[in-house]
Amino acid sequence: MKLMPCPLNGLRNISEFICAGELKDMPLTTVDKTVDDKAWADYLFNQDNAAGIVREWWCHSATSYWFIAERHTVTDEIIRTYPADEIYKQRVDFTPPPVPE
Amino acid sequence: MTIENHHRRSFVHPLLEQAGAEFAEIAGGNVALNVGNDESAAADIIRRMGLVDLSPLPRIGYKGVGAPQWLRQQSLQLPLQANSAVTQTDGTLVAALSAQEHLLLSPYTVAAISATSVGDASGICQRVENAWSLDSAAQCYQLPRADSHCWFAVCGSSVGEMLPKLCGVDLRPHVFADNAVAQTSLARVNAIIIRQTIANTAVFHLLTDSASAEYLWRCLLDAMAEFDGAVVGLNALQSLHND
Known part of the structure; x- marks a missing residue:
């Protein structure tokens, strides 16, 4: 049985988890609060699919607890898991762009 | 019977009715x-393996960055770490599901819950629910656990052998001590499991999505069958406290 160390709940059966894909930096917004369409589409739809150690979003479904895992995509070894607040220290607020007059 | 005097029913009410x-x-x-047994038989069953439905009793949750601070302001004693629980002086159980989420289960001894009625602010769950308002939402928000989750208790000396049939987490007492909380998969549904010991009898509180209540109830009865387990009522659970 493959086990995943959840930062909140400890070792659990992998069937209790959902992988939500690669952790990527969100494209920076410009001064007028807009994002380049191409950069945004790249962020949403394209995956690096690297062979080696990657950082991924995982969710423990019994607790809806989201965390980050470092996993080797070739050996499927889980190197480390940690809470998202190790990286994201602040709430990210999205201000809608001003409505054009 | 009118809507005004219709008391809240358990998610497994029809199954309990069938069982007498x-x-x-x-x-x-x-x-x-x-539930279909005389008092002394039920007291024996619960010491061996009994299933009790506690779903109609009050319970509530709070989640948010300021949840621990807000609950302390309500004079509650909180567990020191996530996935553990602490019992308040009136018997209310407070479980920390994470650093920022807590679950309150009302006392289930007949004496303690008879002393409070719904809307009566002397019960901790009701008092805390009354104290919360939208002004508190910046700190934490309220989770209506009485609607979202069913609440069962399995008790008795054989429970430690029965639960591994349904759950992959090691629930033996030296690993999963009293007041430990596990949030995991139980019979393939997400569940919160809390352990207590009352009069040398293990009591496991099980809370799962209310939509899965009947399913889990039947799964538990199926798993209990080989240990001669049976459904008992709240009086049997109360009898443990009288020991």
Whole structure:
């Protein structure tokens, strides 16, 4: 049985988890609060699919607890898991762009 | 019967009715006090393996960055770490599901819950629910666990052998001590499991999505069958406290 160390709940059966894909930096917004369409589409739809150690979003479904895992995509070894607040220290607020007059 | 005097029913009320349960109104809910056994037989069953439905009793949750601070302001004693629970002086159980989420389970001894009725602010769950308002939402928000989750208790000396049939987490007492909390998969549904010991009898509180209540109830009965387990009422659980 493959086990995943959840930062909140400890070792659990992998069937209790959902992988939500690669952790990527969100494209920076410009001064007028807009994002380049191409950069945004790249962020949403394209995956690096690297062979080696990657950082991924995982969710423990019994607790809806989201965390980050470092996993080797070739050996499927889980190197480390940690809470998202190790990286994201602040709430990210999205201000809608001003409505054009 | 009108909508005004219709007490809240358990998610497994029809199954309890079929089993010959005798109900009483406690804290606004129809609680099964006895289920098809005389008192002494039920007291024996719960010491061996009994399943009790506590779903009609009050429970509530709070989640948010300021949840621990807000709950302390309500004079609650909180567990020191996530996935553990602490019992308040009136018997209310407070479980920390994470650093920022807490679950409150009302006392389930007949004496304690009879002393409160729904809307009566002397019960901790009701008092805390009354204290919360949208002004508190910046700190934490309220989770209506009485609607979202069913609440069962499995008790007895053989429970430690029965639960591994349904759950992959090691629930043996030296690993999963009293007041430990596990949030995991139980019979393939997400569940919160809390362990207590009352009069040398292990009591596991099981809370799962209310939509899966009947499914889990049947799974538990199926798993209990080889240990001669049976459904008992709240009176049997109460009898443990009288020891």
